[in-house]
Amino acid sequence: MRYLQISTVMSFGSIGRIMRQNYDAKVAQGWECLIAYGRGDTVAGYNSIRIGNDWDIRMQGLETRLFDLHGYGSKKATKEFLQKMDEWQPDIVQLHNVHGYYINFELLFDWLKEHPKQQVIWTLHDCWAFTGHCSYFTAVGCEQWKNRCEHCPQLRRYPACYTKGNVSRNYARKKAAFTGVPNMKLIVPSHWLEGLVKQSFLKDYPVEVVYNTIDTNIFKPTPSDFRERYDLQNKKIVLGVASVWEERKGLNDFIKLAQMLDDNYAIVLVGLTEKQIKQMPKKILGIRRTNSAKELAAIYTAADVFVNPTYEDNFPTVNLEAQACGTPVITYDTGGCRETMKNRSVQLFQTGKLDDIYREVNKR
Numbered sequence: 001m002r003y004l005q006i007s008t009v010m011s012f013g014s015i016g017r018i019m020r021q022n023y024d025a026k027v028a029q030g031w032e033c034l035i036a037y038g039r040g041d042t043v044a045g046y047n048s049i050r051i052g053n054d055w056d057i058r059m060q061g062l063e064t065r066l067f068d069l070h071g072y073g074s075k076k077a078t079k080e081f082l083q084k085m086d087e088w089q090p091d092i093v094q095l096h097n098v099h100g101y102y103i104n105f106e107l108l109f110d111w112l113k114e115h116p117k118q119q120v121i122w123t124l125h126d127c128w129a130f131t132g133h134c135s136y137f138t139a140v141g142c143e144q145w146k147n148r149c150e151h152c153p154q155l156r157r158y159p160a161c162y163t164k165g166n167v168s169r170n171y172a173r174k175k176a177a178f179t180g181v182p183n184m185k186l187i188v189p190s191h192w193l194e195g196l197v198k199q200s201f202l203k204d205y206p207v208e209v210v211y212n213t214i215d216t217n218i219f220k221p222t223p224s225d226f227r228e229r230y231d232l233q234n235k236k237i238v239l240g241v242a243s244v245w246e247e248r249k250g251l252n253d254f255i256k257l258a259q260m261l262d263d264n265y266a267i268v269l270v271g272l273t274e275k276q277i278k279q280m281p282k283k284i285l286g287i288r289r290t291n292s293a294k295e296l297a298a299i300y301t302a303a304d305v306f307v308n309p310t311y312e313d314n315f316p317t318v319n320l321e322a323q324a325c326g327t328p329v330i331t332y333d334t335g336g337c338r339e340t341m342k343n344r345s346v347q348l349f350q351t352g353k354l355d356d357i358y359r360e361v362n363k364r
Helices: 013-028 054-067 075-088 105-114 167-178 191-197 251-260 274-279 293-302 317-324 354-361
Strands: 002-007 032-037 048-050 092-095 119-123 184-188 207-209 236-241 265-270 284-287 305-308 329-332 346-349
Touching: 002 013, 002 075, 013 032, 013 317, 075 105, 105 167, 184 191, 191 207, 236 293, 236 317, 251 265, 251 284, 251 354, 265 293, 274 284, 293 317, 305 317, 305 354, 317 329, 329 354, 346 354
Parallel strands: 002 032, 002 092, 032 048, 092 119, 119 184, 184 207, 236 265, 236 305, 265 284, 305 329, 329 346
Antiparallel strands: none
16 A cells, blocks of 8 residues: 655654654555655655755746746646656545645646545645635634635735735635545644634535644653753743744744843744844844754753744644643644643733733743
C-alpha cells in the first residue's frame, strides 16, 4: 500500500511535524510512503520529492502580487509531479496546504477526479480552501465566504495582491475545483474549523475532527543552559513561538507588551527572520526558527510563561508544546485556542485585550 502526503513544507513548523508523524505511523504499519513538498529542505530518512523549484515559487508569487492568481501558476512543475504520481500510483493521497506558491491546484484536483479509486484525505489547517482570497477572516468579521466573495477587505494580506484583485473569480474557480472529488473526506484540527466548513461550499464532504498531537517524549520538561547562554538568569522570561511571525500572530502585541513590562522581564520570540530580529526593541530577544524539537522543548522549559496573542488560529500546537513542558499559557480566545486547553495552566482572554495579558503576566 502506498501513502502520499502533499504540502508546502516538510522540514519545519507544525504541519511539517504532523506530516512526519503520519509518515512514521504508516511506515510502522508496513506502508510505502512519500512526501511531496514545495519549499524548504527535505529531512533525512524520509522518502520525499520536491514539486518545482525556487523559480516557480518566485514566479507564482509575482503572479499573485500583480494579478491575484495564487494557486494558478506552477503548471509545468505540477504536470511533472503528476506524471510521477501516475507512475507511483498512491492508494491514499493526503493533502495538507495546497497553497503557498508551489502547485497548481486546478491541475492537482483534476488529477484527483480522474483517479476515483484512490482515497483522498484533505487536512485543512486554515480557511483558504473556501474563500476567494484569504486564509483567515475572523479578525475582520467577514462572512462573504458563505455565499460568494466579492470585495476582499484583506487583499494585501497573505496571499497578498497589490492591485485590484479578483476574489469573485477565485471563489468560483476554487468551488469548481474543490467540489465533486469522489472518495474524499476532510479532516480539521478543531471543532471551530469544523463549524466553518459546514457552512461553506465544502459542506457536502464528510468532516472529521482530529486534534493535532505532539510528541510528549520530546516536548516535556527539559533542563538546559538557555538562561545562562543568553544572560537571562535574573529575568522572568515571557516566551512566544511561531513558524512565521506576522501581524496575525500578534507580533505587534509583543512589541507593545515589551514597552509595558519593567526590566524584571525579558521577552523571547522564537521564529523571527534576521530582518525582524534587527527591528526588535532591546527588551525582545529574537531567535531564528529552529527545526530541532528538543531545542524548542528546552526553550519552553526555561520560560516562566508562554504568551500566544494570536488573532486568528485554527489549533495552535505551540500551546500544547508549552503545556507539555510545564510552562503556563496565556492566549487570546480565538479560533480553536480554547480547544488546546489541557490543564488549568491556560488563561484565555478576549482577543485584542493586551492589558489583560499584561496584568496576568505581571502576576508571575
